[in-house]
Amino acid sequence: MNDAVPSPILKQHLIDPVICIRCNTCEETCPVDAITHDSRNYVVNADICNGCNACISPCPTGSIDNWRKVLRTKAYTLEEQLGWDELPAEQEIEGAEDATTGPAIADDASFTPPPVDSARGSSTPPPSAARPVVNSHTNKQPAIATVTGNFRVTEIGREYDTHHIVLDFGSSPFPVLEGQSIGIIPPGTDAHGRPHHARQYSIASPRDGERPRYNNLSLTVKRVTSDHEGKAVRGVASNYVCDLQKGDQVKVIGPFGSTFLMPDDPKANLLMICTGTGSAPMRAMTERRRRGRQPGDGRLMLFFGARTKEELPYFGPLMSLPADFMAIHLAFSRTPGKPKTYVQDLMRERADDVAELLKDDDTYLYVCGLKGMEDGVMDALRFVADRHGLPWKELHARLKTEGRLHLETY
Numbered sequence: 543m544n545d546a547v548p549s550p551i552l553k554q555h556l557i558d559p560v561i562c563i564r565c566n567t568c569e570e571t572c573p574v575d576a577i578t579h580d581s582r583n584y585v586v587n588a589d590i591c592n593g594c595n596a597c598i599s600p601c602p603t604g605s606i607d608n609w610r611k612v613l614r615t616k617a618y619t620l621e622e623q624l625g626w627d628e629l630p631a632e633q634e635i636e637g638a639e640d641a642t643t644g645p646a647i648a649d650d651a652s653f654t655p656p657p658v659d660s661a662r663g664s665s666t667p668p669p670s671a672a673r674p675v676v677n678s679h680t681n682k683q684p685a686i687a688t689v690t691g692n693f694r695v696t697e698i699g700r701e702y703d704t705h706h707i708v709l710d711f712g713s714s715p716f717p718v719l720e721g722q723s724i725g726i727i728p729p730g731t732d733a734h735g736r737p738h739h740a741r742q743y744s745i746a747s748p749r750d751g752e753r754p755r756y757n758n759l760s761l762t763v764k765r766v767t768s769d770h771e772g773k774a775v776r777g778v779a780s781n782y783v784c785d786l787q788k789g790d791q792v793k794v795i796g797p798f799g800s801t802f803l804m805p806d807d808p809k810a811n812l813l814m815i816c817t818g819t820g821s822a823p824m825r826a827m828t829e830r831r832r833r834g835r836q837p838g839d840g841r842l843m844l845f846f847g848a849r850t851k852e853e854l855p856y857f858g859p860l861m862s863l864p865a866d867f868m869a870i871h872l873a874f875s876r877t878p879g880k881p882k883t884y885v886q887d888l889m890r891e892r893a894d895d896v897a898e899l900l901k902d903d904d905t906y907l908y909v910c911g912l913k914g915m916e917d918g919v920m921d922a923l924r925f926v927a928d929r930h931g932l933p934w935k936e937l938h939a940r941l942k943t944e945g946r947l948h949l950e951t952y
């Protein structure tokens with residue numbers, strides 16, 4: 543903290559362990575590395591946090607937006623926060639009122655600095671997006687959904703296995719929008735005997751349901767069998783979900799997400815860039831457009847990356863879409879005998895088409911998939927803009943502030 547004029551009262555930034563889905567977004571976003579975690583909780587180091595708020599809008603659940611007034615000398619330590627099951631109650635602090643009405647000094651309890659715009663994407667939804675419901679169901683009160691379908695959407699392969707799961711909420715309301723996600727709580731406990739945390743999955747169906755007018759939604763879930771280094775691990779939640787049977791009941795929390803949402807304006811163009819299961823929200827959005835298709839609708843363009851054709855979720859259904867519905871560009875990185883191709887390579891190849899969309903103020907961009915693709919995609923967008931005389935810095939800033947650039951990577 544900047545201790546030039548320290549106030550004895552600190553407005554301490556804390557994360558609510560009840561709502562947090564441990565998605566790591568805050569830790570990745572924090573520009574000063576104040577956020578850390580263990581297998582139990584995500585926590586904020588009061589000595590480092592400068593209250594810049596960069597982490598607030600990317601958090602899908604709002605668990606990050608919690609504050610407690612404490613005596614600076616008694617700030618909650620990392621060890622204390624790591625042991626919490628829920629946030630402590632607000633304490634009465636003598637003199638706190640004086641501090642909150644005092645001058646706005648950098649670390650005064652009353653002072654919240656303006657948000658730092660360090661994010662690459664928009665922190666607001668498209669202006670025409672419908673208003674989302676968020677967090678209607680939490681760990682304490684999850685919704686119970688029944689599995690009504692579990693279909694494999696990649697071909698049989700040793701290293702990959704992606705499933706399309708349909709969940710029905712019966713008569714319990716669970717309204718969602720395209721681009722939102724939910725959390726699934728796997729049954730049982732972890733190695734420490736604690737209940738498993740929920741895992742977050744993007745919704746793959748449009749707001750009116752996988753099966754229209756039924757209270758249901760779908761997910762695209764890849765069975766995790768190895769970690770980022772290729773070491774064999776068995777993903778607790780993904781294996782649970784991929785093995786679900788029709789009729790099984792599942793604990794669901796959420797919905798999450800209030801910015802990565804589709805514009806309701808049918809004239810909006812959607813430029814969608816994804817890898818693997820990052821295709822789920824793109825499926826939700828394109829399916830909404832397909833169902834309500836009208837002459838004069840905005841254009842759809844998809845860049846979709848997978849290791850091979852066999853490993854690309856929904857390859858068959860994608861190929862059977864009407865040719866004039868959406869421009870589809872598939873990038874395969876591990877097709878034997880073919881050069882490794884990533885989505886950003888295809889965006890460069892298709893620079894003229896991408897530029898045409900970038901020039902249109904009705905274009906909205908969505909990027910979802912591997913964390914690593916973010917840099918490549920942003921570089922490709924800059925390349926396209928430069929080549930077509932579009933000032934990228936200005937355009938990027940405008941896309942962000944106008945709610946037209948949405949990134950969700952993991």
Ligand code: A2P
Nearest residue numbers: 817818847848849875876884885912914915918
């Ligand atoms: P790669 O063959 O290099 O792993 P996954 O199957 O692991 O979910 O990945 C989906 C696709 O995304 C794969 O084709 C993978 O290629 C590709 N990919 C990996 N890293 C990047 C990156 N930095 N930018 C774009 N695509 C990537």
